[in-house]
Amino acid sequence: MKKLINEVASVVPDALSGYVRSQPGLRLIEGRTIVLRADLEAVTGAGKVALLSGGGSGHEPAHAGFVGKGMLTAAVAGDVFASPSTDEVLDGIRAVAGPGGVLLIVKNYTGDRLNFGLAAQIARGEGIETELVVVDDDCALGSAEETAGRRGIAGTALVHKIAGAAAEAGLPLAEVKARAEAAIAAVGSMGVALSPCTVPAAGRPNFELGPEEIELGLGIHGEAGLDRVALSSSRELTALMVEKIVADRDLAADTPVCLLVNNLGATPPMELAIVTGDALTACARQGLRVERVVAGTLLTAIDMAGVSLSLMRLDEDSRTALDASTAAPAWVPATCPAATSVVPAPAQPTGETSTGEGDPTLLRVTLACCDAIIAAEPELTRMDQIVGDGDIGRSLASGAEAILAAKPRLATLSGAPFWREVGAIVRRSTGGTSGPLYAILATAAGNALDQAEGAAGAQLARAFAAGVEALQALGGAEPGDRTMVDALRPAARAMEGTEDPAEALRRAAQAARDGAEATKDMRPRRGRSSYVGDRVLGHVDPGAEAVALWLDAAARTL
Numbered sequence: 001m002k003k004l005i006n007e008v009a010s011v012v013p014d015a016l017s018g019y020v021r022s023q024p025g026l027r028l029i030e031g032r033t034i035v036l037r038a039d040l041e042a043v044t045g046a047g048k049v050a051l052l053s054g055g056g057s058g059h060e061p062a063h064a065g066f067v068g069k070g071m072l073t074a075a076v077a078g079d080v081f082a083s084p085s086t087d088e089v090l091d092g093i094r095a096v097a098g099p100g101g102v103l104l105i106v107k108n109y110t111g112d113r114l115n116f117g118l119a120a121q122i123a124r125g126e127g128i129e130t131e132l133v134v135v136d137d138d139c140a141l142g143s144a145e146e147t148a149g150r151r152g153i154a155g156t157a158l159v160h161k162i163a164g165a166a167a168e169a170g171l172p173l174a175e176v177k178a179r180a181e182a183a184i185a186a187v188g189s190m191g192v193a194l195s196p197c198t199v200p201a202a203g204r205p206n207f208e209l210g211p212e213e214i215e216l217g218l219g220i221h222g223e224a225g226l227d228r229v230a231l232s233s234s235r236e237l238t239a240l241m242v243e244k245i246v247a248d249r250d251l252a253a254d255t256p257v258c259l260l261v262n263n264l265g266a267t268p269p270m271e272l273a274i275v276t277g278d279a280l281t282a283c284a285r286q287g288l289r290v291e292r293v294v295a296g297t298l299l300t301a302i303d304m305a306g307v308s309l310s311l312m313r314l315d316e317d318s319r320t321a322l323d324a325s326t327a328a329p330a331w332v333p334a335t336c337p338a339a340t341s342v343v344p345a346p347a348q349p350t351g352e353t354s355t356g357e358g359d360p361t362l363l364r365v366t367l368a369c370c371d372a373i374i375a376a377e378p379e380l381t382r383m384d385q386i387v388g389d390g391d392i393g394r395s396l397a398s399g400a401e402a403i404l405a406a407k408p409r410l411a412t413l414s415g416a417p418f419w420r421e422v423g424a425i426v427r428r429s430t431g432g433t434s435g436p437l438y439a440i441l442a443t444a445a446g447n448a449l450d451q452a453e454g455a456a457g458a459q460l461a462r463a464f465a466a467g468v469e470a471l472q473a474l475g476g477a478e479p480g481d482r483t484m485v486d487a488l489r490p491a492a493r494a495m496e497g498t499e500d501p502a503e504a505l506r507r508a509a510q511a512a513r514d515g516a517e518a519t520k521d522m523r524p525r526r527g528r529s530s531y532v533g534d535r536v537l538g539h540v541d542p543g544a545e546a547v548a549l550w551l552d553a554a555a556r557t558l
Contacts, residue, residue, distance in 0.1 A: 001203040008200045012057045012077055016064060023329050025068050033057075033077040033084070034092045035064040043073050044098030049167040049176045050074070052092050053105040053160060055112050056081040058199065059220060062157065062299040065330025071164035072105075072328065080199050080302070081221045083111030089119035093128060101129030101173040105159060105180060107152025108136040131173055133180045135159050137310065139188040139248035140217025140226040151219045154262040155187035155310040157298040158322070161331065165321035183318060188249040190241045191264060191308030193218050194231070197301045216240075220264075220301045220308075234271070235278045241309045242282035251311060253287030258294065258322060258334065260310035265300035267307055272296075275307050280337060283311070292322050296332035359414035365554045366422065367407065370400035372553035373546060383542040387524075391432050392542050399430035399438060419446030419463070434543070437475055437484065444470030457504045461495035464508070468492045479515075482522040482536070484543035487512040491551055502558045509548070509555040516544035 005011050012033055020028045020035060027036045037043065043050050054063045054076035063075035076092040078084035093102050102123070106116045116132060123130040137155030163180040171179070193215040196205035206222040209215060214237075217226030226244075251257065261276045276295045283290050291314055299308075312318065322334045373380075374397050381393030402425050403410070413421055423443035427435060448466035449459060468488045477483040479490075494511035498504040519541035 001198055001200070003198070003200055005200055011200050012079055015057070015060070016077060019060075019064055025327050025329065026064065029091070029095060032088065032091060034074060034088065034095060035067050035077070036074045036095060037067055037069065037072075039069065040073065040096065042069070043096065043100070043167075046170070047099045048170055049100040049173050050096035050098060050102045051105060051160070051163055051167055051176075052076065052089075052096055052102055053156075054078070054084055054089070054092070054116075055107055055109070056083060056221070058197075058302045059299050061297065061330030065298075066157065066160045066164075066328045068326055068328035068331075070168045070324055070326030070328065071160050071331060073167075078111075080201065083109065083115045086115045086118045086122070089116050090122055093119055093123045093130060094126075097123070097128045100167075101131065103163065103167070103173060103176055103180065104130065104132040105156070105163060106132060106134050107156055108134050108138075108149050109151065112152075129173060131177045133159075133163075133177060133184060135184050137184065137187045137189040138217075138219065139190050139245045151223070153189045153191060153220050153310075154260060154299045154308045155184075155189040155312065157262070157331075158187055158258065158260060158294070158310060158312050159183045161324075161326070162318050162321040164326060164328075165324040168324070179317065179321070183312065186249075186314075186318065187310055187312040188245040189260075189308055189310040190217055190244055191220070191225070191262075191306060192216050192237055192241065193222070193225075193264065193301075193304050193306035195266065195303075195305040197222055197265065197304040199302065214306075217244075218306075220299065222301060222304065234274045235281075238275055238278040238309065239282040239285070242279060242286060242311070245309065245311045246286050246288070249311065249313070251286070251288060251313060254289060255287075256289045256291045256314040256319075257283065258292040258310075258312040258314055258318075259283060259290050260298070260308075260312070261293070261295040262299055262308045262310065263297040264304040264306040264308060265297075266303045266305040272307065275309075279309055290337050291319065292334040293337050294322075294332050294334045298330065298332060357414065358411045359418065360411070361558070362414060362418060363407070363410055365557045366410070367404060368553045368557035369550035370403050372549050373397060373400040374404075376546070376549050380542050380546055383540065383545060386539050387536040387541065392434060392546065395430050395432045395434045396438075396546055399426045399435065402426070402429035416446040416449040419443070419449065422446075433475075437471055440471045440474055441467040441488075443467075455499035457495075457499040457501045460501050460504050461492070461498060464495055465492040480522060480525070482519050482524040482541050482544075484541070484547050486519050486522070486541065487515040487544040487547035487551075490515040491547070502555070505551065505555040505558055509551040512544075512548040512551045516540055516548040519544050 020026045027038050050073040056078045058080040066072045073096045076084045104116050106112045120130045120132050135152035135156045136150035138151040162183040166176045166179045196207045212231050215225045377393040377397040384390045384392040419442045423439045427439035445463040445467035448463040477485040490511035491508035494507040495504040
């Protein structure tokens with residue numbers, strides 16, 4: 001187990017201490033795992049309802065992150081995935097109790113219901129007006145008649161926000177409870193896990209998934225879900241989850257809703273954004289009116305990769321509550337989805353003017369180079385994963401595929417216009433540093449051909465050399481830096497003094513191959529490999545290898 005912790009037994013106290021020390025609006029009761037608003041007097045002194053929630057830890061930023069003006073008054077944290085004890089909950093109630101009373105917001109797990117429920121009974125006996133609501137938003141298991149009931153999952157965050165706005169507005173306890181119950185009835189959620197999570201005390205994942213398996217409809221502790229299914233696309237998964245929630249909560253077409261997209265812990269922002277877009281599309285296909293979106297990390301399952309979706313039916317009160325301000329540090333503000341999210345692309349130049357007659361030999365050689373790069377994509381990717389960031393195979397293949405797609409247009413061009421058009425295609429289609437570098441190479445070579453004279457081989461040599469010089473000038477690499485230049489510069493020199501294009505390419509291909517092989521013994525001074533250091537020794541630079549590959553294909557084809 002690799003985790004940034006101290007002792008397993010102190011994970012929760014250490015985490016709460018670090019969190020509260022970084023948040024000026026929060027306080028931690030000494031010797032307890034109870035987080036309070038620093039301005040507690042603004043609640044108790046004003047006679048407002050105090051909101052208390054909590055449960056097992058491991059769901060950060062819930063629940064401490066939702067403590068603040070406009071949301072929770074306090075949160076009681078148990079051990080990881082374990083309910084706090086009755087006495088801990090009771091201490092929390094006593095700490096926040098005032099003339100407005102206390103509302104407990106509990107997720108529907110047996111331990112939470114028992115401990116929060118018993119604490120509420122004891123508090124009432126002490127004269128503290130205490131009420132309790134139970135969140136059961138999980139739609140995965142239907143009515144859950146043969147289980148402990150529907151689980152409380154990420155929709156709980158929306159309930160906190162709506163009840164918190166009502167309490168902040170000074171509404172009495174009965175009304176705050178009624179609005180919380182209305183929010184619970186209006187929200188449905190469903191999650192999907194791509195990986196298990198690791199509880200620190202266990203030291204190993206709490207379940208296993210095959211390389212192509214996912215758990216659909218699981219709980220926030222890794223409990224079994226609706227089904228274990230094959231991995232599919234974000235588009236398919238979000239459509240399935242939205243469809244399930246819509247059916248479970250009987251959301252008719254044209255129903256106004258809030259969409260919550262919640263990161264279960266280890267989902268990258270890139271993937272969360274993809275899911276958000278796909279979920280909005282799925283809602284639109286169901287005819288729902290998404291009026292608010294909350295997307296971020298709110299209630300997690302430690303380090304689980306996956307997401308949950310929640311849909312809440314909106315009315316005027318809940319819409320206003322979601323929009324109300326809050327000082328809770330972890331709340332992600334609700335946004336109104338954009339009616340229009342794209343604008344027209346800038347007009348593109350029409351490109352090089354056709355020369356009337358293309359050069360079939362030039363086209364055939366260029367397409368052969370592209371075929372060689374596409375075929376080598378897996379190997380180039382593997383090589384780049386060793387010495388760089390692993391993207392060169394796909395980047396170069398994207399450019400090659402774009403050139404192949406442009407074959408009809410390129411067939412009408414020759415000479416300088418041909419190479420400038422290739423440069424434009426590569427510039428638009430190839431990512432990373434490869435795109436601009438190859439675009440420079442092709443564009444500068446094309447420009448040099450405008451002034452080229454003499455035999456075809458000599459023109460090729462001068463144009464190629466001009467392209468390499470431009471690439472070096474703008475890219476900054478020199479021979480010996482362990483880059484594509486270590487194959488390009490020897491190839492350019494090998495072409496010099498050769499009038500026959502076929503012979504020029506043959507010499508260039510051999511020189512490029514020798515140059516690429518020489519990079520095995522070079523310490524990197526440029527590019528991504530420079531961050532890896534001596535670990536690259538013994539491995540050919542993938543950029544140089546790519547040059548050797550397409551020059552070899554060109555020589556063999558001509």
